[in-house]
Amino acid sequence: MAARAFFGTFMKIATFNVNGIGSRLPALLEWLERESPDVACLQELKAPDAAFPLAAIRLAGYEAIWHGQRSFNGVAILARGASPVEIRRGLPGDPDDAHSRYIEAEIGEIVVGCLYLPNGNPQPGPKFDYKLAWLERLIRHADTLRGLGRPVVLAGDYNVVPTDFDIYDATHWRKDALLQPESRAAYQRLLDQGWTDALRARHPSEQIYTFWDYFRDHWKRNRGLRIDHLLLSPQLAQRLVDANVDNWVRGGEKPSDHAPTWVRIAPS
């Protein structure tokens, strides 16, 4: 497919943890149709590479690259009217890491990193150790990306609630891996490299959530967590014009427990 000219146009870049591309395909296609993101980073495909529904996604007007895995994990990058040019799959720093949690592409002038950070529960334990080690690898790779001096977005499910303001009530989650001081400190060190948390930058004093537990009517009661983030390099942050969550998707038929989260970027 011929690459669309992204130069000179506003771009909507989104991240969406679909929680199973197999059962979520109708909801994904409805969202693509209604919101027309230019770039969509997907997480938790929960499907092997061969099961990726490329034909349906192409019919919706998107090209895609993906890194699947049976049952768990799995990430993809979709681009509307353009082919993402893959830069890497897998986060550097541990050749033995078999989880499909990172994929990176160039789309026009923009470098897009799509990530699914480990949940880390229960903590303490090996899963939490893996989460913290993964965060360190992400921090190192992000430093490399930032050093490019290019427009870069690191988008995905970070599985980190940055502060107690990013959750309906921290009390019952105090021991959860998503709220641990180590997780939050690592996320903060990432930001301190010079990345902008786009949702928080656009909405400094508004409680915004991107995930609502399937349990206990959390969606109906708006008991959410903000864990899906888009981090912008300075070259992209200066072009940030809007950021928000497509909450309506969480209220749809057979929804994911996450809602799509997005930024709008002005032309360069």
Add this chain to the structure above:
DNA sequence: ATGACTCCTTGCAGGAGA
């Protein structure tokens, strides 16, 4: 609270998610 809900599996109950 070893709970709940929903996804996945060469499934049929159990692991994982957050």
